[in-house]
Amino acid sequence: MNASSTLRKRSLSVRTRSNGAASAVEGRTADDDAESLGEPVSPSARLVEEYFIVVVIGLGAPINQSSGRAGIGATIACYPRFHSIQATDKDGTLRWVRTTVDLDYHIIFPMLDTAAVLVNPDQAVEDYVASLSTKPMDHSRPMWEFHILDFPTSEATATAVIRVHHSLSDGTSLLMLLLSSTRSAADPSKPPALPPLPARTGAIYVRPRPPMSAGSLAFALWLWSFVLLAWHTMWDAAIFISTILFRKDTQTLFSCTDHGNRRPNRIVHRSLSLDDVKFVKDAMNCTVNDVLVGCTDAALSRYYYRKSGDNKTGKEIRLRSVLVVNLRATTALHAKNTVDRKKSSLEVAFTHVAAEVVHKIFGRKAGAYIVDRMFSNTTTLLSNMIGPVEQVEFCGHPVVFIAPSQYGLPQAINVNFNSYVNTVRVVLAVDETQFPDCHELLDDFVESLRIIKDAAEKHGSHDMKA
Known part of the structure; x- marks a missing residue:
């Protein structure tokens, strides 16, 4: 690097805010x-x-x-x-x-x-x-x-x-801002190519009414979708309120042990094959995000049982993740089973509005208390963001990988995924005191995807024989 006097070198001494x-x-x-x-x-x-x-x-x-x-x-x-x-x-x-x-x-x-x-x-x-x-x-x-x-x-x-x-x-907005500042490496005069937007473009509660020619069954199913939406929203809202008040995750080695002090967060990352993820997606008829959620579940399970020595597989452990969902119409986050049901719920909108209403009525401390309790009583945060499908340049520099993360939440571990060209980058932000061996956990993500892919191959072979 040719560091001229225009950009001064300095150590990381950041001035803190004064009273005024x-x-x-x-x-x-x-x-x-x-x-x-x-x-x-x-x-x-x-x-x-x-x-x-x-x-x-x-x-x-x-x-x-x-x-x-x-x-x-x-x-x-x-x-x-x-x-x-x-x-x-x-x-x-x-x-x-x-x-x-x-x-x-x-x-x-x-x-x-x-x-x-x-x-x-x-x-x-x-x-x-x-x-x-x-x-x-x-x-x-x-x-x-x-x-x-x-x-x-x-x-x-x-x-x-x-x-x-x-x-x-927020993370999504920042990533989109950075991507808007990049250019295609193949043709710097053009912006980078991104994956197509999801099929859903409107609000979750917008359900197209079937034509009269579709029959009474289609109309009944259309009405039933609103009943499910209302029920799921009420149930999820109740879970959210109970989480704020008293419902905590099981204390495990993933739980934050020090909420009061800011301990160093170590950010580590590893690349996974996007082709492998898509292979599992196609074999299991699910989405890329479903595969990544399953991979996260498997990796955390492998790490937990290896480190804790707990072989009580029938033991019930409540370990929940805060799923970061963008409320804008430009992107979407999907997952399987539990998250499939979340798609038919207005919980995200409810929690967002609830926090802002409490903030306006009772002040910033009350709103911050709700956010802090939501993260303190859950175990981790999980997000997945979509990146360019082609090589890009940032300010004239070819980009090799993009690893987004965060710190400052009262959680000991956060998991982020970001796709770029033909890879998916898994990024962990961990309390380095609790996870001095965080690279082993990255190994568990790699191994979990391999096991899932092998199972998907066998599943495909079985279907072909059947």
Whole structure:
């Protein structure tokens, strides 16, 4: 890397927010700059104060400082939330306030131990990303950072680590913003090709009415679908409320053991074959997401029984995951069995509205309490995001892999999947104190997919003989 004086190198020393930083921009209060006041900060953006999205991107070429800086400035930094901070107006309303973006602050070239990088560059990157989870962000600046690690690892020539506060963007929005900043590697004049959108484009409660010629049975089934929707929604809402109040998951080695302190979160990842996942999907007549949920269940089970020595297979263990579902119409998340039923439920909309209503009526602390209890009383978070189906370039740099994750939730383990070209990247964010052997858990994901694929092959062979 040719690091010129334009982008200053510095160690990761991040200034924390002072008492007046929330209502001041470079010494000016929000009232002094009324023209820059934007819309109020949404309740959902205020509910999780220390929740950060982290995306690790492997690059296939050394960092080109000029093109990288220009690309980030022309795309990411121009996005409204990425040149705004939160400030309180004269009425006490927290609003987005536009401010100037200093790219020298947001693009960081950290100084790492040269010897450690030479001995094990993969470990150096992993350790650095883990260190970010213990560092706060300066609330007097837009809360996003690009950390550039310009040395080769086993998978990439260089690594970019994007850290963004959740109030600026959720995981799906951030990934779509990053993808909108990429170009097709085959033809840089074109945006990358993405998989086709799901068949469902409207709200879940929109059920097309069958034509009169379809008969009375079709009409009855149409009405019955609304009955199921109402029943599933009421049942799921009751489960959600009980989870907030008292219903906890079984205490296992996956449970968070330290809710009060911020311990380092280690983010590790491994690639799985998308072709293998699709083979299982076709053999079992399900979806890609169904396969990934099954793979997660199998991997966690393998790890649990190996580490705990618990061979009581009949023992009931409640281990639930918070499934991240995008409420926008552009993407969807599907799963099998339990999640199939969730498709016929308005639980997602209910939980979102409930949190915001409580926030508006009882204040931010009450809304944050609901979110904290939801995550504290469940075991993990599971998400799956769709990436490009072709090789892409980011600011002129070929992208080798994309590994999105997060930290800041009161959970000891989170599981994220992201597809890119012909691979699926499984990304784990774990409490490194509880999971010092997290790479073994990645091995369990690889082995679980292999076992599932073998079973699918046998299932297919059996069907052909039958």
